[in-house]
Amino acid sequence: MPTAAPQPAPAANDYGSVVHDLSREVMTEWMTQLQDAARTGAPSAYMMVSGNCVEILRCFDILPVFPEINALQLAIRKKALPYILKAEEIGYASDNCAYVKADIGYTLSEGVGEHGSTPKPSLIVCNFVGCNVYIKWFEHCAEMLDVPLVMIDVPFVRQGEAVSTGDLHYVMAQLRGLITACEELTGVKFDIDRLREIVGHSARAEAGWSRAKELCKSRPAPFDCYFDSINMMGPINALRGTKQAADFFDAAVAHYEMMASRGLGATDEEQFRVVFEGPPPYPYYRNFRNLFAAWKAVCVQSTYSTVGGTWEFGFRHDPDRPLESIAEQMLLHNLCNRTMQERYRQIRRYVEEWEADALVIHSVKSCRLFSAGQGDMREYFTKELGVPTLMVESDLEDPRYYAEAQMKNRIDAFFESLQYKRLRGSAAEAGPVLKEGVSDALRRGH
Amino acid sequence: MNASWSRPAAGAEEVIRECRTLVELLPSQALARARQSRPDLRGLGVFPVYAPQEIIHAAGLMPIGLFGAGAKLETTRADSRFQSFICSIARSTLELFLSGDLSRESGFEGAVFSSICDVARNLCSVAGRNAPGVYVEYLHLPQNAATPAAREYTRREFGRFRSNLAQHLGRVIDEDDIRRSIVLYNRVRALIADLYDQRRERPGSIRTADLFAVVLAATCMMPEDFVPKAEDLLCSLREGAPVERDSVNVVLEGAFCEAPPIDLIDAIESAGCQIVEDDLAIGWRIFRGEVPVEGDPVAALADAYLASSAYTSVRHDSARPRTRGLLDRVEASGADAVILASAKFCEPALFDYVLFRRALDERGIPHLKIEFEEKMWTFERLRNEIETFTESLLFD
Ligand code: SF4
Numbered sequence: 001m002p003t004a005a006p007q008p009a010p011a012a013n014d015y016g017s018v019v020h021d022l023s024r025e026v027m028t029e030w031m032t033q034l035q036d037a038a039r040t041g042a043p044s045a046y047m048m049v050s051g052n053c054v055e056i057l058r059c060f061d062i063l064p065v066f067p068e069i070n071a072l073q074l075a076i077r078k079k080a081l082p083y084i085l086k087a088e089e090i091g092y093a094s095d096n097c098a099y100v101k102a103d104i105g106y107t108l109s110e111g112v113g114e115h116g117s118t119p120k121p122s123l124i125v126c127n128f129v130g131c132n133v134y135i136k137w138f139e140h141c142a143e144m145l146d147v148p149l150v151m152i153d154v155p156f157v158r159q160g161e162a163v164s165t166g167d168l169h170y171v172m173a174q175l176r177g178l179i180t181a182c183e184e185l186t187g188v189k190f191d192i193d194r195l196r197e198i199v200g201h202s203a204r205a206e207a208g209w210s211r212a213k214e215l216c217k218s219r220p221a222p223f224d225c226y227f228d229s230i231n232m233m234g235p236i237n238a239l240r241g242t243k244q245a246a247d248f249f250d251a252a253v254a255h256y257e258m259m260a261s262r263g264l265g266a267t268d269e270e271q272f273r274v275v276f277e278g279p280p281p282y283p284y285y286r287n288f289r290n291l292f293a294a295w296k297a298v299c300v301q302s303t304y305s306t307v308g309g310t311w312e313f314g315f316r317h318d319p320d321r322p323l324e325s326i327a328e329q330m331l332l333h334n335l336c337n338r339t340m341q342e343r344y345r346q347i348r349r350y351v352e353e354w355e356a357d358a359l360v361i362h363s364v365k366s367c368r369l370f371s372a373g374q375g376d377m378r379e380y381f382t383k384e385l386g387v388p389t390l391m392v393e394s395d396l397e398d399p400r401y402y403a404e405a406q407m408k409n410r411i412d413a414f415f416e417s418l419q420y421k422r423l424r425g426s427a428a429e430a431g432p433v434l435k436e437g438v439s440d441a442l443r444r445g446h
Numbered sequence: 447m448n449a450s451w452s453r454p455a456a457g458a459e460e461v462i463r464e465c466r467t468l469v470e471l472l473p474s475q476a477l478a479r480a481r482q483s484r485p486d487l488r489g490l491g492v493f494p495v496y497a498p499q500e501i502i503h504a505a506g507l508m509p510i511g512l513f514g515a516g517a518k519l520e521t522t523r524a525d526s527r528f529q530s531f532i533c534s535i536a537r538s539t540l541e542l543f544l545s546g547d548l549s550r551e552s553g554f555e556g557a558v559f560s561s562i563c564d565v566a567r568n569l570c571s572v573a574g575r576n577a578p579g580v581y582v583e584y585l586h587l588p589q590n591a592a593t594p595a596a597r598e599y600t601r602r603e604f605g606r607f608r609s610n611l612a613q614h615l616g617r618v619i620d621e622d623d624i625r626r627s628i629v630l631y632n633r634v635r636a637l638i639a640d641l642y643d644q645r646r647e648r649p650g651s652i653r654t655a656d657l658f659a660v661v662l663a664a665t666c667m668m669p670e671d672f673v674p675k676a677e678d679l680l681c682s683l684r685e686g687a688p689v690e691r692d693s694v695n696v697v698l699e700g701a702f703c704e705a706p707p708i709d710l711i712d713a714i715e716s717a718g719c720q721i722v723e724d725d726l727a728i729g730w731r732i733f734r735g736e737v738p739v740e741g742d743p744v745a746a747l748a749d750a751y752l753a754s755s756a757y758t759s760v761r762h763d764s765a766r767p768r769t770r771g772l773l774d775r776v777e778a779s780g781a782d783a784v785i786l787a788s789a790k791f792c793e794p795a796l797f798d799y800v801l802f803r804r805a806l807d808e809r810g811i812p813h814l815k816i817e818f819e820e821k822m823w824t825f826e827r828l829r830n831e832i833e834t835f836t837e838s839l840l841f842d
């Protein structure tokens with residue numbers, strides 16, 4: 001009887017590239033729109049990623065522009081440094097967030113406007129959600145580009161999980177102000193039903209996001225929730241509210257479900273499951289990733305991926321309460337607007353529920369929102385919870401802070417010690433003892 | 447550019463000496479001093495830039511400015527929690543918590559922080575975790591004065607501060623007590639404003655190094671104790687005889703949060719600058735006029751913060767951009783130049799430098815950028831730099 005030759009399983013990376021390619025497709029379409037708008041002057045608005053209200057811009061067909069994504073792309077393409085230096089020439093300090101410097105340097109080099117790839121915005125919407133640098137950044141853009149700035153001041157979370165009515169009213173009043181500004185800019189009357197529809201697309205994308213992250217609980221995890229999550233972060237943060245983004249998530253989830261059901265992972269043989277805290281070093285993204293890949297370490301959850309929203313914990317935009325849910329998302333359901341202690345709780349849940357072996361903190365100089373106090377975080381996780389924690393430093397934008405050899409040494413030493421402990425433990429029982437150690441400590445309820 | 451220095455009259459010298467001694471103390475020591483005559487008094491730390499001191503005072507507590515620990519305390523444990531690229535005030539303030547200086551045993555109820563920057567926000571959370579039992583409050587002060595909703599929001603936020611504090615203390619914070627505290631702090635602010643006028647109108651009557659010590663002393667004394675001292679000081683200063691001296695009149699800008707070492711101010715002055723306006727400890731003298739005591743006093747404080755407070759680098763106010771604020775400061779004080787002094791690693795100040803520099807350049811106003819940190823021991827290099835700057839202005 002003829003037997004079918006077994007098909008060689010495609011390398012895990014081929015699976016990974018499916019979602020990457022899908023993401024690239026939708027993101028490229030948006031970037032093409034940006035380039036077109038730079039020439040035509042179609043209405044566009046600057047906005048920040050964290051806890052944004054992009055749905056409102058969409059309601060008026062105002063093209064959203066995210067300077068943070070611009071900075072990120074400059075870094076990942078290794079083009080950031082000359083722009084950073086250009087900004088430093090006009091007075092920015094070496095200690096200022098380099099995202100800002102790269103973007104401003106780019107603006108000063110005619111990257112913004114009819115000769116550039118980014119449209120000069122018709123409006124600058126400063127969704128001040130957590131990061132105080134946002135305010136400075138957009139004040140500078142407003143002054144340099146001579147464009148009106150609309151401020152949305154979102155009070156920081158300061159009473160746990162409840163949104164106070166006062167805060168909610170304050171944010172909603174400002175969102176209504178933004179709506180008026182958009183009406184004036186476009187001459188289009190606000191249509192709440194259109195907003196409901198847009199918010200419905202958001203909710204569908206969020207459900208997909210959430211499901212995809214949930215799938216990383218499987219062993220092996222179907223994708224790396226740090227390095228691969230940027231494939232999802234673009235669509236969820238920049239394209240949220242579009243049908244394309246929602247469809248993208250449907251396709252991504254279907255793909256990851258397939259992988260999980262077949263036992264396929266981000267890496268061939270997953271050895272270590274880690275949680276990542278802090279933004280990645282975009283100028284050395286691949287190098288940095290390889291240092292973990294060498295140990296077959298996979299990230300199963302990351303805080304950085306939640307700067308826009310913590311949807312994995314259940315929040316969804318709500319078509320029945322479109323404006324309220326937009327305000328709630330800005331106030332409560334994103335990493336940036338929450339305290340360090342809440343971030344510790346978030347990470348702790350990740351370690352526990354996603355069954356991680358360790359925590360890796362990438363501390364970046366540029367972003368004090370993330371980094372200020374990460375030493376305390378390390379203290380808490382190692383000393384109080386017994387979670388092995390590695391802390392390394394560089395930057396998310398400025399290539400001058402990345403020291404490859406030193407980075408490699410630290411990472412290798414860390415995983416060597418994890419491996420050693422695991423080997424020692426496996427003499428007593430099969431399976432990663434370390435994981436049990438972590439869970440035990442967590443159960444002790446520190 | 448002809449300015450002058452005076453030797454303060456004897457009475458003034460005594461007050462200044464006292465203030466200088468006071469600002470050398472750690473918060474717990476300053477509190478202990480105030481407790482000598484009020485054994486039951488407890489304190490609440492106020493991290494810069496601003497929190498409504500009146501509400502704290504009306505709660506029967508002493509509001510104490512937390513400006514870091516300068517060179518008074520060795521940072522041992524906080525350095526492992528806040529990286530080297532974080533400003534010194536954040537690290538030394540955490541050290542104050544870790545070392546027990548701001549503990550209940552030292553007489554502190556806790557501390558209040560506000561939304562000035564990413565570092566202060568994380569510090570608040572980290573301090574809270576490391577000082578169990580200490581009451582830590584975080585105020586989100588409004589960043590959008592342009593929306594009509596800001597008024598209601600700010601009133602609520604100040605109200606929340608009052609009710610949370612009252613709940614923590616287990617006692618009511620009475621409206622009349624808040625009014626009395628407003629009257630008292632109005633007086634404190636008016637006296638400091640008079641001292642500032644004195645410095646500007648009678649150049650050289652008081653050195654800024656001394657004035658700064660006096661203002662800092664106001665943040666670590668009960669206002670009842672500060673008022674008579676400031677009144678004495680003012681009287682004595684009016685009697686002092688000026689001494690002629692060539693100098694450049696400057697505005698000092700950028701030190702709104704971390705306090706520069708007083709020796710740094712000394713260095714600026716001895717390098718030939720007469721500081722005629724500054725933003726030192728600005729949160730403690732933030733209102734441009736009196737806060738009214740009629741009606742709801744908490745609302746009055748909130749309204750004053752929103753509508754009639756001085757600009758700072760940590761607040762967005764579209765109707766009153768900071769560059770305009772700085773230019774007004776220069777104009778009103780008749781300054782010749784600006785010294786932009788920021789705490790090392792202080793992002794709000796470092797970012798503002800870019801726009802300030804642009805605005806000053808456009809108007810041909812000379813400026814010099816300097817950076818400081820708490821543990822600075824030698825000021826020689828800075829003094830030389832400033833001297834070169836002043837000489838270029840005096841002799842060009
Ligand atoms: S400080 Fe961090 S969150 Fe803020 S703009 Fe810079 S990178 Fe983004």
Ligand code: SF4
Pocket residue numbers: 533534535536562563564565566703704760789791792793794795
């Ligand atoms: S010195 Fe600057 S960075 Fe440091 S806490 Fe104060 S405002 Fe923030």
